[in-house]
Amino acid sequence: MKTSLSWLREYVELPAGITASELDAALTNLGMEVEGIVDQAATVTGDLVVGRVLTIEELTGFKKPIRFTTVDVGRDTPQEIVCGARNFAEGDLVVVILPGGELPGGFKIGARKTYGRNSHGMICSAAELGLSGDHSGIIVLPSSVDAAPGADARPVVGLDEVLIEVEITPDRGYEMSVRGIARELATYFSVPFTDPGLTAAPAGTDAVPYAVDVQDTVGCDRFAARVVRGIDPDAPSPEWMQRRLVAAGIRTISLPVDITNYLMLELGQPMHVFDLNRLKGGLVVRRAHPGEKLTTLDGVARVLDVEDMVICDETGPISLAAVMGGETSEWQQGTVDVLLEAAHWDPVMVGRTARRHKLFSEAAKRWERGVDPRLSLVALERAVRILTSHAGGTADERILDIDHVASPAVVRLPATLASKIIGLEFSAARVAELLTRIGCDVSGDDELEVVPPSWRPDLVAPIDLVEEVARLGGYNEIPSVLPPAGASRGLTPGQRQRRSIGRALAENGYVEVLSYPFVAPGTADALGLAADDPRRSAVRLTNPLSEEEPMLRTSLLAPLLGTLKRNLGRGRRDVALFEAGTVFRPHLAATAPPALGVDRRPTDEEWATANAIVPEQPWHLAVVLTGDIDPAGWWGDGRAASWADAIEAARITIAAAGVPASRVTVRATEHAPWHPGRCAEILVDDTVIGHAGELHPSVIAAFELPKRTSAAELDLDALPAAPVIDAPLISTFPAALIDVALVLDRGIPAADVQAALAEGAGELLESVSLFDVYESEQLGADKRSLAYKLTFRAADRTLTSEETIAARDAAVAVTASRFGAVLRGA
Template sequence: MRVSVSWLREYVDLPADLPTGDLEQALVDLGIEVESVVDLRESVSGPLVVGEVLEIEELTGFKKPIRFCRVDVGAANGTGEPQEIVCGARNFAVGDKVVVILPGGVLPGGFAIGARKTYGRNSHGMICSAQELGLGDDHSGIVVLPEDVKAQPGDDARPVVGLDDVVVEMEITPDRGYALSVRGIARELSHALGVPFRDPADAPAPGATAEPAYPVEVRDPVGCDRFAARMVRGVDPTVATPGWMRQRLTAAGVRSISLAVDITNYLMLELGQPMHAFDADRIAGPLVVRRAEAGEKLTTLDGVSRTLSAEDLVICDDTGPISLAAVMGGETSEVLASTTNVLFEAAHWDPATVGRTARRHKLFSEAAKRWERGVDPALPLVALDKAVRLLTGLAGGTAGAEVLDIDHVAPRTPVTLPVDLPSRRVGVAYPPDRVVELLEQVGCTVTRGADRLAEDPGTVGTAAGGGAVLTVTPPSWRPDLTDPADLVEEVVRLDGYDRVPSVLPTAPPGRGLTWQQQRRRTVARSLAERGYVEVLAQPFVAPELVDQLGLPADDPRRPAVRLANPLSEEEPLLRTTLLGPLLGIVKRNVGRGQRDVAIYEIGTVFHPRPGAGAPPAMGVDRRPTDEEFAAADAVVPAQPRHVAVALTGEIEPAGWWGAGRTAGWADAIEAGRAVLDAAGIPADRVTVRAGERAPWHPGRCAELVVDDVVVGHAGELHPAVLAALELPRRTSAMELDLDALPAAPLAAGPTISTFPPALIDVALVVDDPVPAAEVRAALVEGAGPLLEDVRLFDVYTSQQLGEGRKSLAYKLTFRAPDRTLAGEEAVAARDAAVAVAAERFGATLRGA
C-alpha cells in the first residue's frame, strides 16, 4: 500500500512539522510494517522545470524514431533561448507542456543529466517520463501536462507533478485489510499521534429506492451479501482525469486509464471499497450474480480468455459472464473512450471465495487483494454516492435518482470480554476505563456488563470472585475482531507494545532429546557424511503426480488430502510420498546445469483417514476438552515421518586419478542400509531382498526389511517415470518409513578376539535372478559360529559361465574367540556354508 502524506492530511490532522522518521515510527508502533518513506522533494535534484514544446524535427535514418525538439524553458537555462533536446517519445506534439530536467540535474537512482551529442545533434537536458521521475512504472511516453495546468515555462515542475510530497509504502498484514486505504491509515495515525480524524465514509448517502438503478438478481447471497448500483447518463467521454487525481493514483502505483475507471480506483484507495464501472449500453439485459458453470469462458480486462470454475462468482447478463466478480471485469462491458452511460457497482463479496478465485486464475488484482483481507460492508452506498458526484462534477451527465441496494449483511456478533483479561494475558495493568477507551478508539461499541459472581468456565483464566464483563461489538470495518484474544491484541497495540515487559519464561524441566529426535539427527548426519545434501521441499503436490510416478489404481499412496485454501491451485494436495517433491528438486538442479546430484530429505507424508469428516469447531477462549481433541485428532491425516534420497550423475567424480563411477541402484540400496545402521538396527535383523513397487524399476528394486516388516524400498527408477518427470537415465532413489522402525536395542560391546583370523575367498555360480543378499544369508547360516564376517567383493558374468548365470565372490573371515583356528576347521566351515548355498540355490563353486 502506497499513499501520499498530502492525501492523508485531508482526513487526519498531522503536525505540519512532523519528521518522516516520526511518521514511520508511529506506524511501526501500531504494528504496520513500513517498507519505505520517500520524500519526493529530495528524489530529483537540480533544475526540474515546466517546458513548452515549440518545434519538433523528425530525424530519420536510425533504428527507431527520434525527435529533435526545441523547448521553451523560460529563463531557467540562464539565456531565455529555446532548449535543444533529443527525445525518442512519440506521445507529445507542438504546444504541449512537458517536464524538463536541465543539465546539472540528477534523477532518481543517481542518473546525472548533462549536455551531449547524440544522433548527430546536441541535446541539452531531457524530457522526462513518469518512470524516470520515480512517479510510476509508465515508460511508454513522457509526461504531458494537462491543458488546465497554470504553470508557465521555466516554473518549478515539482509541485505540478507531485514531487513536493512524501510517499509512504507499507506492507499490510492479511488481518488488517482496512489499512489498505487512506481511510484506514489515517485512522491509525490518529490513534498513534492523538490527533483528530475525519472519516471520509462518514457522509450521508441516499438509500435504496423502490425502482432499482438497474435490474439485478443475486442468486448467491452467501458469496455476495450486498450489491449496490447507481447510474450516470450523458457523460462527456472526452473529459480527462484531472491532474490532482492522476498524481495521487500515480503515487499509489495505479495507472490512470479513463475518468470513470480512475474514479473507481481513487475511491478504492481512499475508502478501501473496490468498485467497478460498466458501460451501461454494452450490457444486454438484467444482471445476475451467481456461481459460474464449470467450463464457462470469460475474457477479462487484461485480454486473457479464462476458463471458469464452478466456485467462481461472476456477474452475468443475457450473453453470459461479463465480470469475474471482485477480481476483474470483462472486456465486453468495459468503459470505452466513447462511453456516455456508466453503471457504477459497489458490492460486498465473500473473502474466502475471492481469495481462491484469485489464486486459481493467478489474477491478484488490487480489488482481490482487498476483498480477501476483508472490506467494510457498510461502504457501498457511500462509495457510490462519491463516485456519482465526482463523475457528474467532472464530466457532466445526469445522476439517476434510482439506487439499487440488495443487502443481506448479517449484523456483527458481540464479543464478551472480561475487563481484566488484557492485564492477565499481557502482564501490564490496564485499568477498566483504559480498556474501554482503547476499544472505542478502534471503533467498537462497548457495553459494561454486571460483575461476575463466580468463575466463568467459558473464559480462559477467569479469576474466581468475578470482575466486570464488557460486551464489545466490533465495527463493520474490522472483520478480524471475532474473539476476546483479538480485542486483547488491540488494547496492547494501541496502548503501546513498548510498555509490555520482556520477561523470559522459566524453562520447564526435561530429559533432552527423545530417542526419536536423536535417531532423526543421527540419520541426517549419516547421510550428510556420505555426501548427500539435505533439502526441504514443499509438501504440496499436483494431482497428476501419482500418474507420473506410475502408482497402481489400488496403491494406498493415491488418495491424498486436498487443502481447502492451497497456495497454488496447481499443487492443491499434500504429499503421500517424499519422492515427488524430491525428484522435482533433482529435475530443477539438472536443468540448471548441476549434473551430479545426491540429495536427501527427512519429512512427514500425509495419509487421509478413511471416512474422516469435518473437524469440530474450536474457539480460542478456552482449552479444548479431551473429547474435542479426540474428535479433531480423528480427522487429522496420519503423518508418518519418512526419509528419502535421490541421486543421479557421478557418485565418484572422474579426474587424473582415474575414471569416475556413475550412481546406480546399488548406491540407493546402500543409502537405505546406512539409514538402518544409523537408526541402531542390528545387521542381523535387516534383510535386503528383491521387490516390486512403483516408481522403481521392477528388476532393480529392493525391499528393506526389518524383522520381517517391509520398511522401505530402494533402487533405480522406472524408465517411464524418468521420462514423465524429465529426469536423466539411471536416476535412483530410496524411501524408508522412519516411524516404522523399532526402537534400537541396547547395544552390547563387541567381543574382540586376540587370535588371528582365517581368510578364505569363495566364488559361487548361481542363476542370474538369485539375490546376492540371500546367498550371503545362506553362507552365514551354513558357516556356523566361527564366521566373523562375510563380504561380497565381485560380481562376474561371461559366456563361459553360461547364459543367465553369474559368479558371486565373497570374502569369508573365520575366527575363534579362544584359540587359533586350524586350516582344516576353517575349510570345514567354508564347505558347510557352500553346502547350504548349493542346497538352497543350486550354487556351484566357480572353476569346480
C-alpha cells in the same frame, strides 16, 4: 498500497514537521510493512524552474513538427530550447529543466545541438516528470500561478510531495485506502481524524434509476447504483486526481473510470461504471451458470465457474463481479450516460474467483480482504459530485440501494484476557479505551461486550480484540521474557539411538538428506512390489501439495532414489546418501473415522475409534549408493560400490544402535526391490529388521539410475533399545603435566611405546599423546626421539610433585625394559 502524505493530511492532522523516519516508525508499529517513503522533490535533480516562452520559431524540413524557442528562466539571457510539443504559445508559463539536471528514470539533461540548433535544457511534460501518463504535450501553467521565471517549479507542479508505499497484511483490508491509513495514524499520534466515510449521502429511494435483481444475497449482500446522463465524454480528469492516481501506480484512462479508481484508493470502496446505453434490459446479479463465458476487459474469453458471481443483462454476463468488467458494457470513448455501481461482495467468493481466473485486480485485492459495507452510498454520492462538476451532466435523483447487510456480531471479551495473553497489565477501562479508538462500541465491566465497526470484518473473536489491544498498546512495550524451562529428562533412548546412527553413517562417508514423504501412485510398480505386498497399501491425502504425488510413502527408498537421481543429474557420480524418517502403514477400515468437534473433549471411545484408523508410522532408515566407494587417484585404483557396501552400511547402523555383532545374522534372500541373487536380509535375535543389497535391474531402469546401484532399508523401531552406559567420573582437581622424550630404535612403533607408557604410569595417568618426533646424527644411527605429553590427575586429591615424578619414572621404566628406551638428555 501507495499514497501521498498530502492526501493523508486531508483527513488526519499529522504533526507539521513529521519526518520520514517518524512516519516509517509509526506505520511499522501499527503493523504495516513500509516498502518505501520517497520525497518526489528528490526524483528530479538539478534546476527545475518556471520559464516564460518569449519566442517560437517553426522549423521546417523535418518529419515531425519541431519548434525552436527562447525561454526566460530568470537568467541574464534567455535559454534556447528545441521542443517538439505544439500545445503552448508565446507568453505561456512552462516547466524547464536546465542542463545538468536529471529526470526520473536516469534521463540526464545537457546542452546539445539538434535539428540544426543549439538546445540548452528541456521543456517538460507531466509524463517526463512522473506526474501522470499524459504524453500529449508539455505542462502549460495557468496564468493564475504566482511564480516568476526562474522560480523553483517543484511546488508549482506538485513535485514537493512525499509518497508512501506500504504492504498490507491480508486481514486488514481497511488499510488499503487513504481512509484506513489516516485512521491508523490518527490513533497512533492521538490527533483528530476526519472520516470521509461518514460524509452525508442521500438514502436509497423507492423508485429506482435502473432495474436490478439480486438473486444471491450471500454473494452480494448490498448493491447500490446511480445514473448520470449527458456528461461530456471528452472531459479530462483534473490534474490533482491524475497526479494522485499516477503516484499510486494507476494509469489514468478517462474521467468516469479515474473517479472510480480514485475513490477506491481514498475510501477503499471499489466501484464500477457501465455505459448505460450499451445495457440491454435490467441487470441480474447471480452465480454463473455451468458453461457460461465472458470476455473480460483484458480481452480473454473466460469459462465461468458456478461459484463465480456475475452481473448480467438480457445478453448474458457482462461483468465478472468484484474482479473485472466485460467488454460489452464498459465505458468507452463517446459515452455520455453512465450507471455507477457500488456493491458489497462476499470476500471468500471474490478470493476464489480471482485465483481461479488468475485475475488479481486492485478491486479483487480489496474485496477478498474485506470492504466496509456502509460505504456504498457515500462512494456513489462523492462520485456523482466529482463527475458532474468536471463533466457536466444531470444526476438522476433516484437511488438504488438493495441492502441485506447483517449487523456486526457482539464479541464478548473477558476484561482480564488481554493482560493474561499479552503479559502487561491492562485494566478494563484501558482495554475499552483502546478498542473505542479503533471504532468499536464497548460496554460492560468484568466482561466487555464489543461491537466491531463495519470496516473491521476481521474482529470476530476475543483473541482478535486482544491482538488489537497489544498493537495499540505498543508491541515495543511487551516484555521479552523467556518462559520458564520445565524439567526435562533429555533425549529419549530412541532419539539417542537415531543420533548415534546418523553420526556413524556420516563418519563413514554417507550424506544425510530429508525428502518429502509423498510419492506418486505408480511408485509401487516402479519398485517392482508384488500384488500382495503390504507396501502397496498407501494412504492417499485428501488435499495434497501436488496432485502428482498424493500418496504417503510406505518405504523410504522411492523418495531417496529420486534424490539420488537428482544428484546424478547435477553431475555427481559418486554418491552415498542416507535418510531416517517415518513411513506410513495404513489400517484398512470399512468405515470413516468419526467427526470430532471442538466444543468438547472426545470420549475415550471416540478417541480410540479415530486413532484406530491412523496409520502406523515406524521409523525407518535407508541408504543408497552408486559410483566409487573408494575414489581412484595418484594413490591407486578406486573401488566401485557394491551390494557388500550396502550390507556393511546395515552393520554400521546396527552397531551404532548398540547391538553387539554376535546378535546379528546376515543371510541371502529374495525381496523386492532388490536383485534376487544379491539381496540379504538382516536379522537381530532371529527377527528380520531389514534388507540390503543391489537393486533389481528393472528398478534401476525405472528410476534411471546407474547399474549396480545398491541400497538398504532397516526398521529402526524393531531394533532393541541401546544399553545405558555409565558416564565416567570427572575429577575437579588440577592436572599435572610432564613431558618425556625417549631415544630408541627407529623401527619401534610409536603406538607401542605409547601403550607401554600408559601401562607403566598406572591409574594416575589421565592421557598420553605423541607431540614430537626428532632424528639426528647426534642420537646415533637408526635412532630417533619420541616426545610424549603425559597428563596425571587424581580423583580425590591434588597430586604432589613426588607422586607425579614417581608415576613418570614408572612409565619410562617399562619402555626401557621393553624397548631399551632411555630418557633424552639423561
